[in-house]
Amino acid sequence: MLFSSIDFLYYFLPCVIILYFIVPNKFKNFILLLTSLFFYFVGEPIYVLLMLGTIFSAYVHGILIDKYRGTKLSKIFLISSIVITVSLLGFFKYTDFFITNINEIFNSSIALLKIALPIGISFYSFQVISYTIDVYRGNAKVQKNFLNLATYVALFPQLIAGPIVRYTSVEEDLESRKHTFEGFAQGATRFVIGLAKKILIANVLGEMCQDFRLCDDKTVLFYWLYGIAFCLHIYFDFSAYSDMAIGLGRMFGFKFPENFNYPYISKSITEFWRRWHISLSTWFRDYVYIPLGGNRVGKWKLYRNILIVWLLTGFWHGADWTFIVWGLFFAILLMIEKAFLGKFLEKLPSIISRFYLLFLVMISFIIFNADGMGQAIQDIKGLFGANGVPLINDITLYYLQSYLVVIIIAIIGATPFIKNAVLKLKENEKMRKVINVLEPIVIVLIIVATTAYLVDGSFNPFLYFRF
Amino acid sequence: MSDKIKNIVVSVVFIFIITFFFILSIITDDVELSYSERRNLAQLPQVSWDTVLDGTFAKKFNQYVVDQFPFREEFRNVKANIHFNLFRQKDNNDVYVVGDNILKIEYPFNENSIIRAAKKFNDLQDKYLKDANVYYSIVPDKNYFVAKQYGYPSIDYEKVVSIMNDNITDMEYIDIFDCLELEDYYKTDTHWSQDKIQDVVNKIATQMNFSDRLQNVVYEEKQIPNFYGVYYGQLALKGKPDTLKYLTNTTIQNASVLNYEDNTTTKVYNMDKLEAIDKYDVFLSGAVSLLKISNPNATTDKELIIFRDSFGSSIAPLFIDAYSTITLVDIRYINSNLLDQYIDFKDQDVLFLYSTLVLNNSVMLK
Numbered sequence: 001m002l003f004s005s006i007d008f009l010y011y012f013l014p015c016v017i018i019l020y021f022i023v024p025n026k027f028k029n030f031i032l033l034l035t036s037l038f039f040y041f042v043g044e045p046i047y048v049l050l051m052l053g054t055i056f057s058a059y060v061h062g063i064l065i066d067k068y069r070g071t072k073l074s075k076i077f078l079i080s081s082i083v084i085t086v087s088l089l090g091f092f093k094y095t096d097f098f099i100t101n102i103n104e105i106f107n108s109s110i111a112l113l114k115i116a117l118p119i120g121i122s123f124y125s126f127q128v129i130s131y132t133i134d135v136y137r138g139n140a141k142v143q144k145n146f147l148n149l150a151t152y153v154a155l156f157p158q159l160i161a162g163p164i165v166r167y168t169s170v171e172e173d174l175e176s177r178k179h180t181f182e183g184f185a186q187g188a189t190r191f192v193i194g195l196a197k198k199i200l201i202a203n204v205l206g207e208m209c210q211d212f213r214l215c216d217d218k219t220v221l222f223y224w225l226y227g228i229a230f231c232l233h234i235y236f237d238f239s240a241y242s243d244m245a246i247g248l249g250r251m252f253g254f255k256f257p258e259n260f261n262y263p264y265i266s267k268s269i270t271e272f273w274r275r276w277h278i279s280l281s282t283w284f285r286d287y288v289y290i291p292l293g294g295n296r297v298g299k300w301k302l303y304r305n306i307l308i309v310w311l312l313t314g315f316w317h318g319a320d321w322t323f324i325v326w327g328l329f330f331a332i333l334l335m336i337e338k339a340f341l342g343k344f345l346e347k348l349p350s351i352i353s354r355f356y357l358l359f360l361v362m363i364s365f366i367i368f369n370a371d372g373m374g375q376a377i378q379d380i381k382g383l384f385g386a387n388g389v390p391l392i393n394d395i396t397l398y399y400l401q402s403y404l405v406v407i408i409i410a411i412i413g414a415t416p417f418i419k420n421a422v423l424k425l426k427e428n429e430k431m432r433k434v435i436n437v438l439e440p441i442v443i444v445l446i447i448v449a450t451t452a453y454l455v456d457g458s459f460n461p462f463l464y465f466r467f
Numbered sequence: 468m469s470d471k472i473k474n475i476v477v478s479v480v481f482i483f484i485i486t487f488f489f490i491l492s493i494i495t496d497d498v499e500l501s502y503s504e505r506r507n508l509a510q511l512p513q514v515s516w517d518t519v520l521d522g523t524f525a526k527k528f529n530q531y532v533v534d535q536f537p538f539r540e541e542f543r544n545v546k547a548n549i550h551f552n553l554f555r556q557k558d559n560n561d562v563y564v565v566g567d568n569i570l571k572i573e574y575p576f577n578e579n580s581i582i583r584a585a586k587k588f589n590d591l592q593d594k595y596l597k598d599a600n601v602y603y604s605i606v607p608d609k610n611y612f613v614a615k616q617y618g619y620p621s622i623d624y625e626k627v628v629s630i631m632n633d634n635i636t637d638m639e640y641i642d643i644f645d646c647l648e649l650e651d652y653y654k655t656d657t658h659w660s661q662d663k664i665q666d667v668v669n670k671i672a673t674q675m676n677f678s679d680r681l682q683n684v685v686y687e688e689k690q691i692p693n694f695y696g697v698y699y700g701q702l703a704l705k706g707k708p709d710t711l712k713y714l715t716n717t718t719i720q721n722a723s724v725l726n727y728e729d730n731t732t733t734k735v736y737n738m739d740k741l742e743a744i745d746k747y748d749v750f751l752s753g754a755v756s757l758l759k760i761s762n763p764n765a766t767t768d769k770e771l772i773i774f775r776d777s778f779g780s781s782i783a784p785l786f787i788d789a790y791s792t793i794t795l796v797d798i799r800y801i802n803s804n805l806l807d808q809y810i811d812f813k814d815q816d817v818l819f820l821y822s823t824l825v826l827n828n829s830v831m832l833k
Contacts, residue, residue: 001525006536009485017485043525217575403556405554443480
């Protein structure tokens with residue numbers, strides 16, 4: 001079930017909200033767990049058992065790690081917990097990738113397993129790992145109530161596409177949380193903003209990217225249009241999901257961490273990754289990069305650490321060489337920035353460093369979205385006319401005219417301009433009151449507009465569901 | 468408004484909207500048909516363990532709630548308005564407007580599909596039409612007249628014709644492109660208007676050598692108001708309907724149409740279809756795989772077979788005066804290998820009449 005769907009918005013959500021707020025506090029986690037399992041069951045009827053098994057494994061391992069704290073057994077149980085979770089993730093996500101590559105290298109013909117990827121497994125597996133590691137490190141108290149741990153992992157707002165909420169972020173909220181109109185209104189507003197970003201911007205740009213792929217009359221300009229549109233599409237698609245997840249969490253009293261912070265205004269790749277998919281990059285930083293020694297090692301070990309983390313980051317996104325190359329691309333750029341470019345970029349006028357960032361990120365996402373490296377190379381060559389396409393034609397002009405307004409809105413929306421303008425206006429007490437009147441009106445208008453798009457049955461897939 | 472009141476208003480408004488539509492969705496009766504979209508709407512799917520476990524129930528349920536959502540038409544209208552007027556997009560679900568004409572983008576150009584259609588026609592000729600006089604003609608879709616001029620993507624019409632001419636053997640091509648202009652088509656629909664295609668009829672009749680049998684034929688024009696064509700519903704904007712006009716005379720009125728699918732006999736213009744989703748089905752009862760028009764007033768024993776798509780439904784009545792029988796074959800709905808079970812192929816005149824829309828999507832030809 002997608003957040004941006006009629007069945008979620010007008011069937012599932014009202015039922016959950018009504019049930020949640022009419023039961024006494026002590027049953028609220030139970031209701032959230034029950035509805036979250038239903039939410040997952042609708043999309044993955046069989047794999048709900050896999051998720052429950054993963055949670056149960058984490059629950060038992062957490063208790064054992066805590067029980068044998070200070071002994072070797074504690075570490076063994078931690079390793080066992082990680083091995084089980086990573087093995088399940090590896091089996092369901094990567095088996096066919098390895099078989100395909102073994103077949104190609106050794107000319108063998110091992111049959112593919114063709115296992116469907118359980119939705120959200122990459123996200124909830126990382127949450128479970130973060131829980132057991134945090135318990136082992138003493139950063140989190142062991143959760144002895146299975147219901148609370150299951151609620152944390154299965155919580156439907158963040159279950160299938162993040163943000164990767166660390167156990168420590170919601171540890172207190174799971175035990176007790178406040179429900180206020182302020183929290184609910186903030187959550188609803190954030191959810192509706194996410195809905196608009198997804199349906200009115202990301203989906204529309206996604207359609208253009210799909211049209212580009214089907215078009216036989218590409219031009220240099222169309223390749224650039226595609227590159228820009230896909231960068232905006234993936235940002236609005238994924239950050240919209242995070243907005244909706246954070247908003248839904250807030251409605252139910254949880255404070256999930258932010259996952260995006262206007263990444264396209266960055267001036268370097270290093271800064272970009274502090275602003276893009278923050279929950280994933282901090283996860284890798286805390287559970288891989290720092291344990292490997294982080295920055296506090298020699299130059300070559302630092303490069304090795306960067307390489308490992310970005311290989312894993314790429315591979316986490318999908319079982320395909322394009323994702324591995326995508327990860328390596330960032331690893332190389334980050335190494336270059338660490339070696340010398342970072343300091344040089346700081347001295348450059350910000351317009352140049354921003355163009356540097358945007359161009360390289362666009363190249364990275366062209367690789368990311370390609371169906372194989374052959375297509376990625378074709379798409380990159382197309383940007384420079386190296387595959388013999390003309391500079392411009394009528395078809396490109398059509399798409400440019402048809403999507404120009406949405407692209408301009410998306411570019412403005414990808415910067416903090418609107419947010420800062422609203423905050424600035426709110427400093428004036430009169431304007432604050434006016435904005436307070438306008439806010440509910442805008443929310444109603446957005447709900448009507450997004451519902452209209454959903455009812456018309458428009459293009460609506462979520463990119464990050466495949467990870 | 469204070470922050471505190473705003474938070475209460477936002478919370479209440481949000482919960483009210485989603486709950487209101489939830490309740491409304493449940494209490495309102497389900498609708499079977501969408502007249503504007505020309506399709507059956509999804510109904511509440513049956514629940515079973517199998518459909519729940521394999522995920523089909525969830526998919527069908529999602530389609531059901533979308534199709535049955537309250538104020539569906541109004542919401543579709545809102546979407547179209549945002550698309551065109553706010554985002555300034557040039558089409559909505561590939562449907563666009565030029566003046567008061569509604570059109571649908573036909574793109575990309577599928578060269579292989581055209582070749583496939585040509586081969587299909589050749590195969591049919593080899594199999595059934597060795598002794599017949601075989602002609603073929605191509606009906607340009609509406610995009611031909613405006614797409615390029617207004618910057619919309621379209622197929623390469625010259626290439627369609629040249630591919631067909633290069634690949635079709637032993638058939639004579641009848642070029643009707645010059646006999647048509649945008650005004651000859653309905654504003655809200657795909658099809659041509661029967662009252663505007665006399666030039667096409669003349670061209671075909673001349674080239675197929677039956678124009679002498681149509682020389683003194685006169686028609687009376689009848690009108691059916693409020694014809695909302697297929698593109699009208701897809702566009703989802705408010706606009707003016709077309710008037711559906713049809714031409715009739717004594718021969719047409721006396722002719723009978725045998726439907727091989729259900730073995731029923733009807734008139735050429737089936738007025739029962741005025742109540743159907745698509746009023747264009749008045750012409751020969753709409754999409755039927757195999758029909759035979761018999762002309763009891765015929766002064767000739769010549770017979771005609773038309774391999775056709777829906778454009779054929781409205782032009783075929785204008786050939787009735789020239790033939791004793793006209794058989795209409797729509798190989799989108801019948802496997803062409805079975806045709807000799809129903810048709811006695813001999814030395815009939817044969818016309819393949821297909822629109823560029825079908826040729827560019829010829830996978831539907833069986």
